[in-house]
Amino acid sequence: MMQRFLSVSTAFLLAAAPVLAQDGQLVLADNLALKANWAMSGDDAFIGAHAGCYEGLTRVSQDLKVEPALAMEWVLVDPLTWEFKIREGVTFQDGNPLDAKAVSEALNQALKSEVPIRGFSPKQIASVEATGPMTVTIKTIAPLVTLPGSVANPGTAILSPAAYLKDGINPVGTCTGPFEIVEVDPQQYVKVKRFENYWGGKAKLAGGTIRFIPDANTRGTMARSGEAQISRLVPPAAVATLSSGGDLAVLEVNAPRVLELLLNNARAPFDNQKVRQAVRLAIDTAGISNAIFEGKSPPAGDPFRSGQPWEAPNAPVIERDLEKARALLNEAGVDPAALKIEILAYTGKTELRDVAQIIQAMLTEVGFTVNVRVAEYSSIEPDMLSGNYDLALLSRGYMTDVPEPIGYLTADYSCKGSYNISQHCNPEFDTMLAAAASEEDPTSRYRAYGKLAQYVYDNAVTVFLVNETVFDVASSGVTGFTPHPLNYYVFDTDLDAQ
Incomplete structure (x- = not known):
């Protein structure tokens, strides 16, 4: 047991x-906690949003629909050009009026962020310009039909010109919320x-x-x-x-979030697909769900929760099969007993230490020698991003950058992805991504996301453990x-x- x-x-x-x-x-x-002097590219921006201070051009509703906020409406003028009409009668908390000039200055400041804002960075955005007193025009590098959702991200919040200082951002009295x-x-x-x-x-x-x-x-x-x-x-x-x-009321949310075991696809032995498949077969995701998450976070097949319009068409939850895992390792010519591998986990999510220990025990059963290293996320992220690791646990939101998974798929799995910890690169995958990003029909776009998720599953790029359910408590x-x-x-x- x-x-x-x-x-x-x-x-x-x-x-x-x-x-x-x-x-x-x-x-x-x-x-969350302040980490980077209110930099817009990370958790600090989410604190501003949690505080009811930060607002963007749009906002995302409880049912993940993009709604007007500081922009009343928007239109796709051509495949690379969006126009946003700015809401009349809004003032910043310091008394300055909201207009197109203030919006364009704020978004251009975001584009200058030392760490790129996922979903709204110079890789996606060609220019932001005030083209009228209350009109802002955003040009993209490639077609980006999900841009209205991107500008709901807290990292694209519109602050008063007074907020932007030489040494950081000052949100005190400079928001619109x-x-x-x-x-x-x-x-x-x-x-x-x-x-x-x-x-x-x-x-x-x-x-x-x-x-x-x-x-x-x-x-x-x-x-x-x-x-x-x-x-x-x-x-x-x-x-x-x-x-x-x-x-107390415990509030349950089927979050668009998955707990992943990331494998370094660029480093032996995990550059071999059969080895990655063997690792997946060695892990009992149902057991992890029951032991750590009280069965409330279901075992995952692909990254997306069952029933979502972009789930992979054929990505069943893997049942543990140690015999088959050992056979795959043998086919790959890999002797796990000759290897010492390390699993990284971080302290910010309490249960990751226990998940790492369970996976350590499971991989030992197929012959691996496994070490677990648990540390603050900030201390292990550089190794993860640079590919200096073997395996790593990550709780990952797949609609954090935009309320569709295109941001996640691009950042995490494209050749130049800003969060490509897996070190995965396939030009054919990137071509599929570009086609999805330019598809205006939502049904066709969602189907394209499903094909991308199927690719990640078929190639065992990542081992998906559970689709997370999260809990908040209110008095x-x-x-x-x-x-x-x-x-x-x-x-x-x-x-x-x-």
């Missing part, structure tokens, strides 16, 4: 009952207050604090004790305990909070607490 790995703190059992928010203020225990950032402690928190002149109507909540809590167990404990009225991404194994009382006094499937918004006009 598989050993059951659990790492949930017993503090849940000892914590006091929740207390409600005071004076219209709410505390959010967030999994329903809440204004008023205090920042980069190590601990961001405080916000309601922006009284918000173009979309006054928010119900007076304000609040986002606390940076990287440990998932601690976030769950804060929900239980009442230190936080909303705690994001609590451990799956804590759900039963948190649900046991009547003062009973919180209203108007629905976890966003892309993790874009928290402090919004409807959010309130008593």
Whole structure:
């Protein structure tokens, strides 16, 4: 029987009952933390969006539809040219008016980002220009029918010209959203207050604090004790305990996110497809689902959850078969006993350590000698991106850059992909990607995504473990909070607490 790995703190059992928010203020225990002086290319931009401060030209609804935000409408003028009509009557929190000039300056600042913004970088965008008082024209390098979704990404938020400093970005008083950032402690928190002149109507909540809590167990404990009225991404194994009382609501989201075991396709022995297939056959994904995720995150075949319009047409969940795995290794001429391989995992997601240990034990059964290294993500990412690794665990959102998986497929699997940790490169795959990116008919485009996912499955480029279900917790006094499937918004006009 598989050993059951659990790492949930017993503090849940000892914590006091929740207390409600005071004076219209709410505390959010967030999994993110400021890392790069508000750089738009990473988590810092998501903190600005969670705070209800950052807004883009568009926004993504709960059902993943692209809707107007700071742009009222948009049109594809020709295959490489988009025009966006900017909303009238919007002011930044510093009193400056929103117009096409301010929008174009903000987006051009994004294009200058030291780390490219996935989905909106110089690789995709040729130019951004104010072509009228309230009209912005964006030209793309190649046809990009998903651009309206890309400019909903928090990394493309429109800030006042005063936000852009020589040494970074200052979001205090420079956003357009329903809440204004008023205090920042980069190590601990961001405080916000309601922006009284918000173009979309006054928010119900007076304000609040986002606390940076990287440990998932601690976030769950804060929900239980009442230190936080909303705690994001609590451990799956804590759900039963948190649900046991009547003062907390556990909110379940079938996230567009997959837990992957990345294999270095450019380094022996994983440059051999049969070896990659053998690794896949050696892993019991159903066992991982049950042992680590309480069966709430189903085993994965391809990256996309079953029932989505872009799932691979034939990518069944692999059943463990050690005999066949050993046979494939023999066909590849690989003696696993002669190899020492390492699995990388990172501390930001509590369960990854346990998943790594389970995979270590499973691969040992087919003869590999496996070491596990667990560290802060920032310390292992350079090795992962440069290809200096064997295997790595990654929790990956496949609609983070744009509310379709084209951004994920491009960044992670194209020859020049900005997040191609797998070190995969096939010009034929890139040709298929380009065709999908230019396909205007959604049904045909989704079918093209499915073919790309099928390719990744057939070639065992990545081993997909589980399609993730995530859990947020809210106190009973919180209203108007629905976890966003892309993790874009928290402090919004409807959010309130008593």
